[in-house]
Amino acid sequence: MNAHHPSEEMLRRYARGDDMAADQLWAVESHLETCAPCRGRLAPEPIATAVWAELAPLIERMPQMPRTHAWRRRVHGWVSPAAGPWLVMILLVTAAAVALDQLGSGAGVSLVLLIAPVLPVLGVAASWGRALDPAYELTAATPRAGLPLLFRRTTSVLAVVVPGLTAASLLTGLGPSRWLLPCLAFTVGTLALGALVGITRAAIVLIAAWVLAIVAPTIAFSRTSVALDLAATPVWAGVLLLGLAVIAVRRMAFTGLEANR
Template identity: 40%
Template sequence: MTGWHAPETLIARYADGSLPDADAWSLEKHLEFCASCAGRVSGAVRATAAGAVLADVRDAVLAAATPAPAEAPPPRTPRLLWAAAPAVRGAWLPAVLLVALGAVLLAHVAGFSGARPLLLAVAPVVPVAGVALSYGRHADPLHELAASTPSAGLRLVLTRTAVVLAVSLPLLTLAGLVLPSPGGPGAAAWLLPGLTLTLAALALGGWLGLRTATAVTGGGWLCAVLAPALATPDGAVARHLSDQLSAYVGGAATQGGWAAAAALCAVLLAARRTAYDRLERF
């Protein structure tokens, strides 16, 4: 919004509470970068009937938050750490380690030849599950507070998604590299499908809610990959699973299809970005 300043009519409507939510969020976002408009909005709000009440609340909060003279000021938590923390706490990170180490133990201790195909089948849904578990009231004790800020919505979801991917992608790919390969897709063949499923879950989240969307995408992938292999009558689950994965993620043409699908999901997510302004807000 460089060069643009809020008109007086817009500020007046914001101050008296008559401005529509979408316009109010847009104005609040502008205020993050425009000190001039922020000062004008602050003055307009103070001039309303609620101004005196807000001033009393502000004084009470400052009085409670001001440390005693002998106390050192409490350390401030970096904004990025505050935004990303729910993505790496709780049961999700141990679950990622369990999947990676479990596959390695199955291959090198139990001698299971289908450890790599099984890992490649499960790996794409791990970041999808991580995204679902890192956003919402169930994941963040400060969710209501975070959801009421202009920096909430899609930006917060993408921050936590980036953290989930940064943790899960290296761990699961490294686990795949140390597993014996009986043929079939390589250890990194799951990366594009995993990214696509994650973006698809985010795009669908604008319509279905994030947890439902991740259940649809992750569950659909597991059913498509595991069900045919488990239903084989001859019991050669590992071989059939490897063949199934070769069809779904193997080859340049298939990977190109996943890349195109990822790009399409990213476009849909960008088009529906405003849906996250109200996602799980109330």
Template identity: 50%
Template sequence: MSGEHVSTRLLDDYARGDTEMAVDVVWALEAHLETCAMCRSRLAASVATEVPGIATLLDTVRAGLEPQLDAAVRAPSRRHRPRWLSAWLTPATAPWLAMTVVVTLMALLLDSLTPSTFFGDTSPVLLIAPVLPLCGVAASWSRGLDPAYELTASTARAGLPLLLRRTTTVLVVVLPGLLVAGWLTGAMTAAQWLLPSLAFTSTALALGGLVGVTRAATGLAVAWGVVVVAPTWVTGHVPSALRVVFQPGQLPVWGLLLALGIGAVIARRNAYSTL
């Protein structure tokens, strides 16, 4: 890169498909080309001079397709989503976010209607709050749920920045709902669920660099359900060995887990481009 634009030598190497170009250089170049019309124009000129065979091939393909495209029936125009929304949210995430909101409402309803002995002295909202964001995080980078996954994963902006954008979108939707639920029930303060929620989210992202984000988020949610939620549901109280996790005095521990998760994500930030 030279100044604000790509150097001519780098553009010529890219146009020729030079296999010796470093991967990070290719990704930086492609990310720049997305936003720079001048460099895209220079690249087109470089392709015409460096690899004229490609220009000839494109002309041949265009000549064969144009009659078919002119005869094809145009699809009705659809209302497109704003570009900023596409950059922060995948279509597959919307149903999961809606489901997360519904689960929050159900927990709030249980807290209001069930006898006080059903969950003991622990609010159902507090039981699910730590892992509730994981539902959206699991869907935010899922190969099976996103029909455009391969397309997204192959772009220059894929990897940790895009994953953090989508995770932020999940938290922006989930955390206000939990805040309102906690205020309505009066059974928990924001600190009691906010730090655990963020700690679980950062841990899911940290483990995601090793086993995949969807697997990590799903595994943590299932583990919490088996170890904490299910026994509480059956016995009517949180197991004594686990009751300490809900105490305000354990907030520094959750803060430490959050910091460790963030540190692991930063240390392995390059691993997310290959998920």
């Protein structure tokens, strides 16, 4: 390109940013663009080197972009990003059940009691599994995938379902002992069955079982199924314990894709 290399003096003035004639500045700049030896001659100023040495680690440490708000990060540490709309829906369903019970359309059967077991099943299915979580395969390959993360997400579901049902039972005058155990037993049951056949399939099986064994008899005989009677408490407690045992044995299933089916 340009055989005429700029002089030492010219380069020093360029490097310092001294006042130079526009044509000279342009000539030096365009020469430097094409001439590597001259770029090498642009020896760094000792002061600039010292300043840069102090600045570089600071720049490394400073976030280049704003981070997600701390509260949002904390929420997503517990709630599955896919579950949000479902949790809202669960609260709406609870509110609707309370309203219908208040109107007395249940003909002596408490709707709140009837929906209590199945609400957390929906929440869990929304938190884990390929049916409702679009990023299930990405999540399954990460080190956090597994029982601890599933427990966190399940806890967040219960943290919405249980207060909702508590408020509902206060409004309808229903004792918590009637619905709490079936609710927890169905939650643990989803996880336990999920460890064997996949969370989505487990949710479908349990919802079908709930319709056949609890909803259908209730409608047929217009009285609350014996399964939701106080006398059934030991059975629910047994189911709960059995579920926990299955989860403990099969906990590694949640680290792969199989529990997502």
